[in-house]
Amino acid sequence: MLAENVIEEEKTNLREITYAEAIREATLQEMKRDERVFLFGLDVDDHLGIQGSTIGLNKELGSDRVFGTPLSEDAMTGVAIGAAMAGLRPIHVHIRMDFVLLAMNQLVNIAAKAHYMYEGQVRVPLVIRTMIGRSWGQGAQHSQALHSLFMHIPGLKVIAPSNPHDAKGMLIAAIRDENPVIFIEHRLLYNTKNYVSSDYYSLEIGKARTFTEGKDVTILAVSHMVIEALRTQKLLEQVGISAEIIDPVTLYPMDYETVSESFKKTKRLLIVDNAWLTCGLSSEVMAKMIEMLPEGIDGKPLNMKRMGFAHTPCPTTRELEDYFYPNAVTIAEQAYQMVTGNKLDVSKLSLEDAKEISTFKGPF
Amino acid sequence: MQNIDLTKRLYRSMLLIREIEEYIVKVYFTDVIKSPVHLSIGQEAVASAVCDVMNHDDLVSNTYRCHATYIAKGGNLNEMMAELYGKKDGCAGGKAGSMHLIDIKNGVLGASAVVGTTIPVATGYAFALKQEAKKTGKQRVVVAFFGDGATEEGCFSESINFAALHNLPILYVCENNGLAIHNPIQNRWPTDRIVERVGTYGIITDQVKSGDVFEMRDRTQKLMNFVRSGKGPAFIEIDTYRYKQHVGPADDLNEIYRDLTEYNKWYQNDQVDRLEKMLPEEDVVAIKNEVQALVNEAQQFAEKSEFPKFNDLYSNVYAS
Numbered sequence: 257m258l259a260e261n262v263i264e265e266e267k268t269n270l271r272e273i274t275y276a277e278a279i280r281e282a283t284l285q286e287m288k289r290d291e292r293v294f295l296f297g298l299d300v301d302d303h304l305g306i307q308g309s310t311i312g313l314n315k316e317l318g319s320d321r322v323f324g325t326p327l328s329e330d331a332m333t334g335v336a337i338g339a340a341m342a343g344l345r346p347i348h349v350h351i352r353m354d355f356v357l358l359a360m361n362q363l364v365n366i367a368a369k370a371h372y373m374y375e376g377q378v379r380v381p382l383v384i385r386t387m388i389g390r391s392w393g394q395g396a397q398h399s400q401a402l403h404s405l406f407m408h409i410p411g412l413k414v415i416a417p418s419n420p421h422d423a424k425g426m427l428i429a430a431i432r433d434e435n436p437v438i439f440i441e442h443r444l445l446y447n448t449k450n451y452v453s454s455d456y457y458s459l460e461i462g463k464a465r466t467f468t469e470g471k472d473v474t475i476l477a478v479s480h481m482v483i484e485a486l487r488t489q490k491l492l493e494q495v496g497i498s499a500e501i502i503d504p505v506t507l508y509p510m511d512y513e514t515v516s517e518s519f520k521k522t523k524r525l526l527i528v529d530n531a532w533l534t535c536g537l538s539s540e541v542m543a544k545m546i547e548m549l550p551e552g553i554d555g556k557p558l559n560m561k562r563m564g565f566a567h568t569p570c571p572t573t574r575e576l577e578d579y580f581y582p583n584a585v586t587i588a589e590q591a592y593q594m595v596t597g598n599k600l601d602v603s604k605l606s607l608e609d610a611k612e613i614s615t616f617k618g619p620f
Numbered sequence: 621m622q623n624i625d626l627t628k629r630l631y632r633s634m635l636l637i638r639e640i641e642e643y644i645v646k647v648y649f650t651d652v653i654k655s656p657v658h659l660s661i662g663q664e665a666v667a668s669a670v671c672d673v674m675n676h677d678d679l680v681s682n683t684y685r686c687h688a689t690y691i692a693k694g695g696n697l698n699e700m701m702a703e704l705y706g707k708k709d710g711c712a713g714g715k716a717g718s719m720h721l722i723d724i725k726n727g728v729l730g731a732s733a734v735v736g737t738t739i740p741v742a743t744g745y746a747f748a749l750k751q752e753a754k755k756t757g758k759q760r761v762v763v764a765f766f767g768d769g770a771t772e773e774g775c776f777s778e779s780i781n782f783a784a785l786h787n788l789p790i791l792y793v794c795e796n797n798g799l800a801i802h803n804p805i806q807n808r809w810p811t812d813r814i815v816e817r818v819g820t821y822g823i824i825t826d827q828v829k830s831g832d833v834f835e836m837r838d839r840t841q842k843l844m845n846f847v848r849s850g851k852g853p854a855f856i857e858i859d860t861y862r863y864k865q866h867v868g869p870a871d872d873l874n875e876i877y878r879d880l881t882e883y884n885k886w887y888q889n890d891q892v893d894r895l896e897k898m899l900p901e902e903d904v905v906a907i908k909n910e911v912q913a914l915v916n917e918a919q920q921f922a923e924k925s926e927f928p929k930f931n932d933l934y935s936n937v938y939a940s
């Protein structure tokens with residue numbers, strides 16, 4: 257779906273693979289390259305293997321390096337931290353982001369601070385892989401996107417790739433990084449495909465990706481909202497508006513240069529977070545833009561808007577869930593309003609089906 | 621000698637759970653229920669036996685696999701079905717879905733999708749009931765249901781310790797189906813001595829391995845009498861087995877994590893079938909008809925109920 261949008265510099269050995277396969281390939285390549293890397297977490301070694309992203313790795317690499325755990329997220333995170341301090345490079349997986357809350361004490365009080373508190377004498381090169389849930393009535397406790405909690409904490413890096421190509425390159429970068437990295441996946445992305453090189457490659461942490469260039473409005477979108485924003489871009493094209501779609505990929509440290517450059521060009525910034533707005537990524541981006549562009553653009557105050565989850569827990573019933581999330585149409589309406597000052601009439605536009613949403617039926 | 625009233629009660633309770641869930645299995649493919657469902661088919665005996673020794677004003681705290689305990693405790697069936705359908709008349713207005721059934725009026729405290737997290741909450745409720753009993757002279761109790769997997773969470777041990785320390789009126793029921801999603805207990809515990817471990821907190825414990833619903837009930841009854849006397853908490857581990865996949869309506873017997881010998885052992889010892897054989901035919905027919913009528917009524921109630929509206933999204937975020 258994203259294929260035409262990810263244009264990589266001269267990659268050979270390109271094939272279309274899914275997000276889950278890309279993550280699996282990154283893990284396997286990195287584990288073969290570096291024997292210090294190990295993979296653990298509930299169900300990483302079962303026959304479904306975290307949506308396929310860890311499938312068979314225990315057979316290939318052995319159960320010393322790939323293993324399941326008891327249901328003990330807090331202690332297991334501490335175990336990962338200890339192992340990392342001792343020189344290993346753990347990847348700790350959670351099938352839902354909500355469970356990382358049980359590990360918050362270890363992550364915030366120990367992992368994020370150890371290097372600093374020991375004046376550099378220990379390192380915690382740890383990757384926490386975690387999944388945002390959505391759809392099929394996952395309910396309030398399985399549909400949370402908590403990246404801003406992690407972004408708030410000095411010492412943690414936060415990555416949220418929106419497509420297979422970035423997922424592979426960023427996971428490898430995260431594993432190689434010397435710090436605790438929160439690697440955020442999305443349930444609806446696992447089956448999406450794009451072109452990914454079978455070569456070993458890593459991408460730069462802290463570098464945004466511009467998907468489409470545009471001149472009328474910059475849409476900065478996060479995680480699954482990138483997919484919605486790319487659909488929005490096609491809607492806007494039909495009414496003669498060209499949108500520049502930016503995916504920060506790394507949420508902390510964020511590539512504000514790319515955002516502000518684009519903003520200066522299009523003069524309009526719409527932030528579409530895949531999360532709540534209050535004290536969130538969007539608040540931070542807006543604040544940052546005001547700091548970076550104190551004079552406004554062309555002497556005018558900054559024109560920024562933001563969208564995200566309704567400020568409610570996520571409801572289960574589909575009727576309400578549809579109101580809870582932004583979608584390609586609501587994003588297009590907002591962008592159109594910003595550009596023209598008018599209301600968009602979507603009735604005549606042709607809209608791509610959101611297949612990853614409409615075909616999803618769980619059960620996981 | 622068989623106590624025929626008891627047999628009828630337990631049979632009715634188990635059959636109602638099974639038939640409601642079989643109904644869910646039957647309609648799930650039509651997408652009227654858009655919610656992950658964790659079914660208890662095969663495990664009905666535990667909820668039915670334990671709830672049989674509870675009073676109406678006692679409380680159960682359950683897990684995301686909560687249909688059985690909700691039904692056995694006397695939760696409102698119509699509201700349950702409407703909740704599964706995502707409707708406004710559901711027990712949580714469509715906001716909660718299958719994983720979080722609640723019916724405070726009938727003593728169903730609700731459930732969490734995050735394993736183990738209801739155990740301390742149930743313990744806190746018991747703490748309040750202990751205070752309440754000082755005023756009313758009547759000791760209500762809480763029964764906290766959870767799976768074997770939940771015993772691995774820190775808050776399980778932490779809660780038991782606190783309950784023991786404060787002699788709280790709570791019965792902890794570990795429904796041990798030997799699995800956490802696809803992960804057998806042997807991969808998660810070096811020994812299966814859960815009961816012994818819990819015993820070291822100084823509370824009384826028991827265990828039922830037979831799968832026999834009467835034995836479950838008798839053993840629970842003894843612990844319940846103790847808990848209700850206000851002397852402190854108790855713990856029981858009850859072995860059981862789920863026939864369906866962890867989440868979803870399908871059979872997954874072909875998947876490699878299953879031990880078919882284990883499955884067959886439990887299937888042959890199915891308590892719904894067993895009690896059906898123990899009862900006179902006219903009783904069985906009457907109960908089956910009654911249960912069928914209840915399932916039909918729940919279905920019609922759910923179908924007729926309306927979906928919530930946009931404004932409902934924002935209701936009850938904050939209490940006023």
Ligand SMILES: Cc1ncc(C[n+]2csc(CCOP(=O)(O)OP(=O)(O)O)c2C)c(N)n1
Pocket residue numbers: 298327329351355358683685733734735736766767768769770771797799800801866
């Ligand atoms: C804290 C937490 N960790 C992991 C999960 C994922 N998960 C959902 S159900 C489940 C299995 C729990 O097994 P058990 O407690 O034995 O209950 P059962 O499903 O067998 O009834 C797991 C691991 C979760 N929901 N919450």
